[in-house]
Amino acid sequence: MKKFVSALLIVLGSVHFSGAQTLFTYGNQKVSAPEFMRAYKKNNQPVVVNKAQSIREYLDLYIKSKLKIQDAYDRRYDTLPQIKQEVENLRTQISENYMTDPEMAARLKMEAFQRSLKDVHVAHIFISFKDAANKIDTPAAKIKLETVLNELKKGVDFQKTAIQYSDDLAAKNNKGDIGFITVFTLPYEFESAIYNTQIGKFSEAVRSKLGFHIFKNLEERKAVGKIKAQQILFAFPPGADDAAKKQVKQTADSVYKRILAGENFNRLASLLSNDYVSGAAGGLMPDIGVGEYEPAFENMLWSLPKDGAVSKPFLTSFGWHIVKRISTKPVITDKSDADNLQNLQQKIMADSRWQTSKDFIYELVKKKEGYKKYDYDDAALWNMSDSVLDYKPMNTGWAIKATTPLFSIGDSIYNANAWVNYANTYRFKQDGTGPKPWEQVRDEWVDFEMTTYYRQHLEDFNDEFRYQMQEFKDGNMFFEIMQQEVWNRAQTDSVAQAALYEKNKKNYLWQPSADAVVFYCPDEVTAQEAYQLVKAKPINWRSIVNRYTDKIVADSSRYEWEQLPNPNKEKIEAGTVTPPFINKTDNTASFAYIIKSFPQQEQRSFAEAKGLVINDLQKEFEKQWDTTLIKKYPVKIDEKVLAEISK
Secondary structure, eight states: OHHHHHHHHHHTTOOOOTTSOEEEEETTEEEEHHHHHHHHHHHSOSOOSOHHHHHHHHHHHHHHHHHHHHHHHHTTGGGSHHHHHHHHHHHHHHGGGGSSOHHHHHHHHHHHHHHHTEEEEEEEEEEESBOTTSOBOHHHHHHHHHHHHHHHHTTOOHHHHHHHHOOOTTHHHHTTEEEEEOTTSSOHHHHHHHHTSOTTOBOOOEEOSSEEEEEEEEEEEEOOOEEEEEEEEEEOOTTOOHHHHHHHHHHHHHHHHHHHTTOOHHHHHHHHOSOHHHHTTTTBOOOBOTTSSOHHHHHHHHHOOSTTOBOOOEEETTEEEEEEEEEEEOOOOOTTOHHHHHHHHHHHHTSGGGGGGGTHHHHHHHHHTOEEEOOOOHHHHHHHHHHHHHOOOOOTTOOOOTTOEEEEETTEEEEHHHHHHHHHHHOBOTTSSOBOOHHHHHHHHHHHHHHHHHHHTHHHHOHHHHHHHHHHHHHHHHHHHHIIIIIHHHHHOHHHHHHHHHHTGGGOEEOSEEEEEEEEESSHHHHHHHHHHHHHOGGGHHHHHHHTTTSOEEEEEEEEGGGSOOTTOOOOOTTOBOOOEEOTTTOOEEEEEEEEEEOSOEEOOHHHHHHHHHHHHHHHHHHHHHHHHHHHSOEEEOHHHHHHHTO
16 A cells, blocks of 8 residues: 555646646657646655756656556546546535635735734714614615714714714714724624724714614724633613612622622522523633623723732623623734634634635636626516516516526526526525515626636636646546556455465565564553553463553564564563553554564465565556556657756
């Protein structure tokens, strides 16, 4: 199998480079210098003593691998069900990694990192699309927006304006102040508006599904990170009057005194907290980031001076709280921290900003494959859609039918039937508020089909994806044909095995060897314990191994002396137990118990030599096959090109 691994590595990186210098041809195929050098660099150390010799030696192996793969293609191994399925499985697994613009993805990650370094104190004015009767009135919302913007531009206080105009019910009490936020606290479009607004300034209006939003940057601070805390919540009962709320306050004050007197916070939280989730964990809450709770709650939490500090009871809209600071986790400021960048990447992929990294697909598909919108009447299409999907009457005289082409991408044409199938599934808003406008659904459909087209033709758009898929497919083809032509043949041809053994019998000798038991242990401590036990009474080695259940594996066989773990070069004789040998790469350990020693060379029997014979037979079969392939696919190397890349 080592032969397979080394040979398979040779073919990795083997992809077609058009328009480059040809290094060699085989049959009617050709390989360019860049293609070969890609494979060479992937499978060799950056620095070699003799580059020309290294390249020449690698070229020989590379050519032999290419001939085998070509033979597999000519025999149509690529049509085998298992090959096709494995290639398709890989395509499914990795295609999503290539569905985003790498430059955009990198920019989003660095943008998120920079924003994570500071928190912004924000005020907010919300103007709803709905009127007092709870009906959509977009024109009225736009008029109100203009009024608010004019007030702000004239210098009217933002918080005063929020009290007067904001449709956020909380604005009457908090004056639009929503506290500090940081990256990922709010939807991306809100976050960007805030982080792009200078301190003391207000943003342009941001439109959402619900209405218009204006933000003001009140102040900024260095990011505080996250805090771990415990809380006891004394919640107001539903419909509580002032007397009931006063009673809740008295209870909170009483419990606070008990904490100051030394009672266990965890126990009190478990018994008394109305936050039943954290209460079950002794009041312990998940790590708290900026902007996740009401400003009053976060302000009190971050005001606690040290770990272990407990707050006095304080009020939020939920009731009275007592919180205890456990620890803080500062923001990571090292932009090369791999774990932090990976965490940011995961958050980005789960965030609305990730969609912007896919916008490049539409322009790329239009540019490379061409997008054409056919001439049809939008109103006729909407009427047909209403008729088919909502069973409304169909107007006569409009020439829209199932086969009417609506647009094309490359050679693919998308007709009205495809449109109806898409619209039937995606025409409703995700929030359940009803159907989207037909224009919006149509635009989303075009984007969807462009994305699907791009995914299905990724090899044409992305070189790295094409390289990876070709490498994998060639590797599978190489493995399959090697299995058939070399490995399986050598394993099953008992006549050839016996003949090779008799022919090369002198090559199959036992060097000084021993019947021994080798003990493989997961760590040095286990090895030392077992070693002392076996050394004290070797005959009991089986029962000793059984004591360690699955921790120790014992292998009883005949080994040549060089194969035995023997760090102190102990004399190999019956009864010897060699000290543990520690494998520095993984800290596993092994030692041996010698049952019988054979200090002289001895002839291996066929059974004893069979593994070696099969290995040699594989080499023989491959050598014969290489000779056949050279005749089948004559190789011509351009020595000038080879000399150039060998410099």
